[in-house]
Amino acid sequence: MTGKEYRMSRIFRPDTGNTVILPVDHGLALGHLPELRRPVNVIQEMFATGIDGVLIADGTFAGYSGHVFEGRSAPTRIVTADTFFVNEGHISQGLVFRPKEAIIKGYDAIKAILIWDQPVDDRMRNIRMLAKLIQEARAWDLPVMVEPLLMRTRNLSEPPNRQLLSDAVRVAYELGADILKVPFPGDQAVLEQWVGDFSVPLVLLGGGDTHTVHEITVMVDQAIRVGVRGIVMGRNVWSRNDKEKSLRLMRDLVDIVHGSRGIGD
Numbered sequence: 001m002t003g004k005e006y007r008m009s010r011i012f013r014p015d016t017g018n019t020v021i022l023p024v025d026h027g028l029a030l031g032h033l034p035e036l037r038r039p040v041n042v043i044q045e046m047f048a049t050g051i052d053g054v055l056i057a058d059g060t061f062a063g064y065s066g067h068v069f070e071g072r073s074a075p076t077r078i079v080t081a082d083t084f085f086v087n088e089g090h091i092s093q094g095l096v097f098r099p100k101e102a103i104i105k106g107y108d109a110i111k112a113i114l115i116w117d118q119p120v121d122d123r124m125r126n127i128r129m130l131a132k133l134i135q136e137a138r139a140w141d142l143p144v145m146v147e148p149l150l151m152r153t154r155n156l157s158e159p160p161n162r163q164l165l166s167d168a169v170r171v172a173y174e175l176g177a178d179i180l181k182v183p184f185p186g187d188q189a190v191l192e193q194w195v196g197d198f199s200v201p202l203v204l205l206g207g208g209d210t211h212t213v214h215e216i217t218v219m220v221d222q223a224i225r226v227g228v229r230g231i232v233m234g235r236n237v238w239s240r241n242d243k244e245k246s247l248r249l250m251r252d253l254v255d256i257v258h259g260s261r262g263i264g265d
Contacts, residue, residue: 012186047205053075077108080110114168114175181202204220205231206231
């Protein structure tokens with residue numbers, strides 16, 4: 001077993017092959033969100049729901065003093081490698097963490113974004129950044145999760161927009177992503193096509209849009225049924241005003257992802 005295979009086995013549960021990752025890294029790009037004022041508290045609360053790991057900024061983890069991540073059965077940790085800001089229509093993006101640091105600090109993977117619907121020069125800068133990150137990570141047998149997304153394009157029901165997103169997913173795969181963190185493309189058939197076309201695990205992101213509990217559970221159920229290997233979902237869960245409802249939703253999502261039940265079961 002290689003180092004990368006070992007780390008991938010920590011991310012995806014061996015009994016189901018799937019994973020539920022809680023992202024709490026939003027502050028790197030979005031600042032001090034009211035719903036995520038204390039990310040470590042959110043981790044503590046959500047850990048009891050059965051999540052398999054977290055997507056986290058290194059500074060947040062450095063300030064964590066709990067015991068959740070201690071021991072042989074500790075949940076997986078994926079560290080965020082980049083951040084971005086938008087200024088007058090221009091997206092400025094850069095790395096804030098490198099693969100060597102991730103290995104030294106015991107992370108199981110590193111994550112970065114591929115923003116596709118931006119001017120060609122900006123897109124190329126993003127591609128070069130990702131290519132270098134993936135090359136460095138390979139030297140350390142560290143898995144790279146890439147999140148291909150559209151920041152300006154919202155209506156995925158339009159075929160050209162859906163194709164644009166498919167192009168982004170394809171480029172992320174061609175660059176060497178070990179895990180693809182993808183948005184729901186608005187059509188279960190497209191998601192199923194991606195699962196068949198790309199020979200690496202796909203995990204579903206939640207996104208910033210507000211969804212009802214029913215919409216979220218149906219979306220996740222549809223994804224798992226066509227072979228998506230899990231979710232990386234936080235804001236649509238922990239941003240809810242009712243903490244108990246948030247915890248209940250995450251428990252339901254864990255059950256769906258790991259096959260305890262599906263919608264209608």
